[in-house]
Amino acid sequence: MQKGVNCSSRIAQRALFTPLKACKSVGGFHTPVRETEQPSQTPGASRGHCRGVRTGASLDSDRDPVLTGRSNVRHIKGILPVVYKQRVMDISTKTASEIMFATGNANKLREVVAILEAGRPLPFTVKAANLDLPELQGEPQEIAKEKCRLAAQQVGGAVMVEDTSLCFNAYEGLPGPYIKWFLKALGHEGLPRMLAGFDDKSAYAQCIFAYSPGPGAEPQVFVGRTQGRIVPSRGATAFGWDPVFQPEGFQETYAEMDKTVKNTISHRYRALDKLRDYLLNFSAPE
Numbered sequence: 001m002q003k004g005v006n007c008s009s010r011i012a013q014r015a016l017f018t019p020l021k022a023c024k025s026v027g028g029f030h031t032p033v034r035e036t037e038q039p040s041q042t043p044g045a046s047r048g049h050c051r052g053v054r055t056g057a058s059l060d061s062d063r064d065p066v067l068t069g070r071s072n073v074r075h076i077k078g079i080l081p082v083v084y085k086q087r088v089m090d091i092s093t094k095t096a097s098e099i100m101f102a103t104g105n106a107n108k109l110r111e112v113v114a115i116l117e118a119g120r121p122l123p124f125t126v127k128a129a130n131l132d133l134p135e136l137q138g139e140p141q142e143i144a145k146e147k148c149r150l151a152a153q154q155v156g157g158a159v160m161v162e163d164t165s166l167c168f169n170a171y172e173g174l175p176g177p178y179i180k181w182f183l184k185a186l187g188h189e190g191l192p193r194m195l196a197g198f199d200d201k202s203a204y205a206q207c208i209f210a211y212s213p214g215p216g217a218e219p220q221v222f223v224g225r226t227q228g229r230i231v232p233s234r235g236a237t238a239f240g241w242d243p244v245f246q247p248e249g250f251q252e253t254y255a256e257m258d259k260t261v262k263n264t265i266s267h268r269y270r271a272l273d274k275l276r277d278y279l280l281n282f283s284a285p286e
């Protein structure tokens, strides 16, 4: 078994119960609030756990001001010849041949668009739904599944979501799915400093896509991993922890390499390619 995947380990529990308590103290599950919107009513939210308190879109440099507007759905180009910056659509426009990609992260969306564009076309239209999905706590696959169930309820149809982890082997897989909060607290300088006392700087980036054909259906998960190591920050700081992750076999960090290269070796590419296979097989004529 891969080292460090199990986030229910004692280390993980010690590190993670603080945010859970913090959430309980504000009334259980915390649904994030966008600057431009009222607090969202996340179906099933009370069943969930919180892995942190996201207080607004302005905290997240991955958030695109366009994506945080009033409407929350738009086409992704590539699957259909529709450009990313094209018109914003209402969620009620979806049809049976559409899949919503639910995320609040504009950088993820850009990569998903690029990866889907570069590969075999899907017999579905994929649209982006800018949902403010809760930051859940638990095993990465369970987080992705529950995120997907919640998204399917909100969208009322076929949906895909993804959840990304950055796992330090010296920490038995942590920060894992909690990397968002570690990055916010420690920044690009602080993440490599976490490993200062360790010889083992190895890490892996993990992306888990979850797909559901609709509310009530059990989501399917697709895991993609890229091995690498944590290095002092190098390259553009536009996307998350890209500057501190150097994939195995490369001299550059994710942030330094060309996007077209990252999108052929990344954790996101590997997971999305599996989902693409699944969708193609699933929908292929007999």
Ligand SMILES: O=c1[nH]c(=O)c2ncn([C@@H]3O[C@H](COP(=O)(O)OP(=O)(O)OP(=O)(O)O)[C@@H](O)[C@H]3O)c2[nH]1
Pocket: 062, 102, 103, 104, 105, 108, 131, 132, 133, 135, 162, 163, 164, 165, 179, 180, 181, 183, 239, 240, 241, 242, 243, 254, 268
């Ligand atoms: O350098 C990076 N390269 C990547 O390829 C990448 N993918 C995700 N991330 C960051 O890791 C956390 C995951 O948390 P996460 O999966 O919950 O995402 P999110 O909350 O931003 O969006 P979403 O949950 O609405 O989809 C967030 O801080 C993301 O910005 C990345 N950083």
Ligand SMILES: [Mg+2]
Pocket: 133, 134, 135
């Ligand atoms: Mg998230």
